[in-house]
Amino acid sequence: MTKRDFPTFLLYFLGFMLLWEWLRPVEELTKTNGIEMFIGFLLVSFGLFFLKIKWFWHGLINLLIILISINRLYFDEGFFHFQWLKDFSSDLIHNIGYIASRDWNELSNDFRSLLFFILLWLMVYLIHYWLIKRSRIFIFFFLTLVYITVLDTFTTYSAKTAIVRTVIVGFTVMGMLTYYRMQHKEKLHNQPAAFKKWMVPILGMIAISVLFGIMTPKAAPLWPDPVPYLKATGKKGEAGSGGAGPHRVGYGTNDAALGGPFIADNKPVFKYEASGKFYWKMETKDTYTGKGWIPSGAATITYEQDESVPIVAFPSTLKISKETAIVKTNGNYQYPYLMYPFGIKKVLKISPIDPDGNVFLIDKNIERIGYYNHKQRPSIPWTFAVEFEVPEYTETELKATTEYNSAVLAPEFYKRYTQVPDKLPDRVRVLAEKITAGETNWYDKAKVVESYFSSNEYTYDQKNVAVPGKNIDYVDQFLFETKKGYCDNFSSSMAVLLRSVGIPTRWVKGFNGGEFVKFGEGTSGTQIFEVKNKNAHSWVEVYFPNLGWVPFEPTKGFSNPIDIDFGTEQPSSGNQTPAPSSVNKPVQKPERDPEATKIQSEKSADVSNNWRMTQIFFKENWKLLTLIIILISAIVTALYRVRGKWLPYLILLRFRFNRQDEAYGTAYLVLLQQLERYGLKRKDHQTLRNYAIYVDQFFSSREMTRLTSRYEQFLYSRNLPEGSWKEDRKLWENLIKKTIA
Incomplete structure (x- = not known):
């Protein structure tokens, strides 16, 4: 799968198509210009991975493309007029200072574009890693579907064709990667005929499923749209767009068509x-x-x-x-x-x-x-x-x-x-x-x-x-x-x-x-x-x-x-509107002691006002907070269910730099807990030596018996030869690694 053949080229191309779906809404929903330069950058980056260009030349080419793009987007001088590079370097230093001071709003547009290019570069590498090294792409495919469906629901972006494209590309990639995983697991030779026999039925099923999905009649929704005001036709829902309809209130430049409700923002x-x-x-x-x-x-x-x-x-x-x-x-x-x-x-x-x-x-x-x-x-x-x-x-x-x-x-x-x-x-x-x-x-x-x-x-x-x-x-x-x-x-x-x-x-x-x-x-x-x-x-x-x-x-x-x-006179019109409690011209207040002003400010801002703002925040955002709690709970549950994949690494990291022999006892007990989580549970009244033999028989090794013998020596005599933990740590690490599910 690491050869420069057509299937590998197809994998990279499909990976590019998935990443492109993340870029398509950017130009429509934001003020980002020059989107074609970002797309070209993705094509070149994937091409360099496919051609197996060395990392030094790979990075140099990508950096050159980034600089050329920034020059065309933000500078009037030509690329080889190096005054622009001097200005950009100075701007880069200013923006690094803004980041250090956490003043995010001060970042300039050319620096933001540089960060966006770097982000795309990282994404290309991750897709290369998932496709070629891990032969798995489901998580990225799933996140792409979530991304475009959320935008379709809550913004003016229409993702009807995007969903179809993503489904076709995603299932095709997963079908190819499944074939390569089976080939690697069974240690089979790469045969083009076998690959074709595998892919033709998969592509046929994908095509038939998509056609049925498009052509079959759709049932009406069972529930009303939960976000009717967030989803307005076209750009009517944008503030100041000039379209009469549900508006998200805010400043806009187009007032040619007024009317319709708005949503408080x-x-x-x-x-x-x-x-x-x-x-x-x-x-x-x-x-x-x-x-x-x-x-x-x-x-x-x-x-x-x-x-x-x-x-x-x-x-x-x-x-x-x-x-x-x-x-x-x-x-x-x-x-x-x-x-x-x-x-x-x-x-x-x-x-x-x-x-x-x-x-x-x-x-x-x-x-x-x-x-x-x-x-x-x-x-x-x-x-x-x-x-x-x-x-x-x-x-x-x-x-x-x-x-x-x-x-x-x-x-x-x-x-x-x-x-x-x-x-x-x-x-x-x-x-x-x-x-x-x-x-x-x-x-x-x-x-x-x-x-x-x-x-x-x-x-x-x-x-x-x-x-x-x-x-x-x-x-x-x-x-x-x-x-x-x-x-x-x-x-x-x-x-x-x-x-x-x-x-x-x-x-x-x-x-x-x-x-x-x-x-x-x-x-x-x-x-x-x-x-x-x-x-x-x-x-x-x-x-x-x-x-x-x-x-x-x-x-x-x-x-x-x-x-x-008004002086001593009264206005001639008897319909003078009484001023509400919230006035725009400040009322002159008697002078106060500066210390009293400071105390009053602290009391009103830190107690009463903060409590009121907290109540308002929870009242207006309870749905979002509930969703966040559910997501966090789901993530925690998922991490707990797959703890066998990541917990051993934390255990290894915990004892990686501990060279003292006193760590022997704690490390052995941690090993017992990890073996039990793995499924090798120690039976009641089973001695440590018998349990060590059972573990060694399971893993076809002698590591657990040696560690147990040294642990019993530590347990009963509280004294170990100097350097015992350093000598046996490798055995302990091997057993921990064998429990990685």
């Missing part, structure tokens, strides 16, 4: 340390299509770090308070975009992936900030700080705008942010006019629309959310028919209602303030919050010519993230 996205809780913007959208939101165009500009961000939310004449926040993104966050608070001024570098040359590319049309490293490639912003300003509005300034004035507000701008579809149902406009009737300024109209959704008529719901049909408007359906939904329904409806009465409004998406984790260190009085996928949120901003953009929050259970100074 507790994966953390980022943490931030600031003086209080704030909303975090990702982007805005200005064109409502009747199904969702799209940008009307793109206007990108580049600026460097530490420069002022070219986003102007409000005029400089407003009274403001300056704030700073430090953001640390989680490994679950995979977008090269920055989250930022309203009123952002600067983005400061803290610990980026690349040392120099980082730039930000902002699309001013949607106000989305992209991060680019020194290689001019999109990169994930792992850690950064933002400086921003929090405006304080006065009631007089907010109520100053009563109507549109083309001399103050450009007609193109006004038209862009009052756009509604031509097919928008008339009853939406009628409702907007009815709600705002009697209000004389834009602010009061915006507030009364914002408050309109606080009535009991509308319900916040994440599951029973309708998907608009082909000729049904998304906002119209929510306003007049379902009246159930989450932030996208509320925010889109408020934006369209305000646009219907001529007030410029835009749709904003990002994250709400998240959950409190603990107080910050030191005496600055900062707090640390954690934002998860489930905190993804949308709201609206209304444009006032004298104030710029002003945020509003129509969604039930969320507070308006603006600070208004």
Whole structure:
């Protein structure tokens, strides 16, 4: 089987096909590019094993292929322009430092690809070992089936043909390996005719079984799908994919088709340390299509770090308070975009992936900030700080705008942010006019629309959310028919209602303030919050010519993230929404002693908060924990059942480096226990000498008798000639090895 003949070539090829099934879903489910290079690497690696290339040349060729692939994937210079190799070596040193400090999120993409190549290299060697040395492949075949079926169930990857391919390849390989094991056991010569006679019936049975499996009718499932929300059609279930249907909540870039339920996702996205809780913007959208939101165009500009961000939310004449926040993104966050608070001024570098040359590319049309490293490639912003300003509005300034004035507000701008579809149902406009009737300024109209959704008529719901049909408007359906939904329904409806009465409004998406984790260190009085996928949120901003953009929050259970100074007056609108308990602007607290703050932080974070988080964790993950316990129990049971295969090796290792004669007694007793586990049980009242004779007769040796004689000498005299254990350890090891099942 180690010859370079066709059956051996076929074994390697089928092993490659099995490993390829692990790579097929990677390109579809992840952002991994250049998958063909990984496949080519597998082909070359298997070919080198088949050709029996010496290990030195084998490793050199594989290393050369890895370097060529990394050069083509991540560097613009040619392979023989060695500047790229210098940059890659420097990056390699940085990444090794990140590994040493366990800062996994800082690893660069080229280093991750290097690790992936090394993993594939190891897998090729393991398959070579299983196929050629051990003639067994069932475990890898079984794991491949489990892998593709799990992906088929819980992701958008369709494994129908993959399962068929894997079954054909797996059973073919196992049939060939069974033949070779029988040949080796019976010490038969390798005869091509015998191999053909063996394989033809096996291939025939596999072909017939597969055909029957494909052609026969399938019974309907006995139980309903246990993961209906995790398995959405196509890419509808992906966050922000633009498909209406079950969504796993989280930030996404496509909002062209809104609607349908979503599944809460507790994966953390980022943490931030600031003086209080704030909303975090990702982007805005200005064109409502009747199904969702799209940008009307793109206007990108580049600026460097530490420069002022070219986003102007409000005029400089407003009274403001300056704030700073430090953001640390989680490994679950995979977008090269920055989250930022309203009123952002600067983005400061803290610990980026690349040392120099980082730039930000902002699309001013949607106000989305992209991060680019020194290689001019999109990169994930792992850690950064933002400086921003929090405006304080006065009631007089907010109520100053009563109507549109083309001399103050450009007609193109006004038209862009009052756009509604031509097919928008008339009853939406009628409702907007009815709600705002009697209000004389834009602010009061915006507030009364914002408050309109606080009535009991509308319900916040994440599951029973309708998907608009082909000729049904998304906002119209929510306003007049379902009246159930989450932030996208509320925010889109408020934006369209305000646009219907001529007030410029835009749709904003990002994250709400998240959950409190603990107080910050030191005496600055900062707090640390954690934002998860489930905190993804949308709201609206209304444009006032004298104030710029002003945020509003129509969604039930969320507070308006603006600070208004009413002075001694009261707002004219009697429908002011009371702020919920979770507010976005921090309340100023009296100064506390630093030591008291530290003690309070420890108490709340380490006792109350940890206990609450533990309860929530077990409540939300009890199914997963149960599955893990079952798997661990199964693994422990399986290891116990096959303990005869691995326990002797542990026994040998235990006494391998013990050279003292005092170990003789313990080693002999351990040997007795192992022989009993093997099946050579010592009978009641049977002397050690008689038992030793019985064992030696079973193994056709004299080793047990000699060990027993020396053990009796140790047992009765407690004294052995120096070096006895060193002299007899080989006999003891031979007996232990003979018990390996």
